[in-house]
């Protein structure tokens with residue numbers, strides 16, 4: 001089955017995430033991506049072939065929408081490149097997203113190195129061969 005993968009980045013890291021998605025487009029294309037609005041728009045521009053839907057922008061509730069999807073069991077993997085050097089008006093939402101991802105044990109990558117390890121592990125490809133009733 002395809003995975004549902006949340007893709008989120010703060011402004012300073014958006015180009016990095018778009019570049020990562022472009023570099024890993026072949027592995028990502030069979031899966032469903034859910035991005036916060038601005039991150040999603042940048043990824044869509046870099047890789048139009050990806051199946052990407054968007055929620056609201058992070059500061060307008062997008063992090064919380066993705067958090068709610070995590071609570072519902074609808075997110076299999078989260079790739080989130082946060083900016084650790086800039087204060088955010090929606091810091092509490094970012095914290096809530098991280099907390100709920102930990103509560104539900106969602107596999108997460110917070111930088112390019114870890115995102116590469118996850119793709120390199122074959123997790124995305126393995127998931128495709130799994131069936132719902134397996």
Ligand SMILES: O=C(CO)COP(=O)(O)O
Nearest residue numbers: 036037038039057058059
């Ligand atoms: O703010 C974000 C994550 O906290 C991301 O939101 P945008 O992708 O809309 O910038």
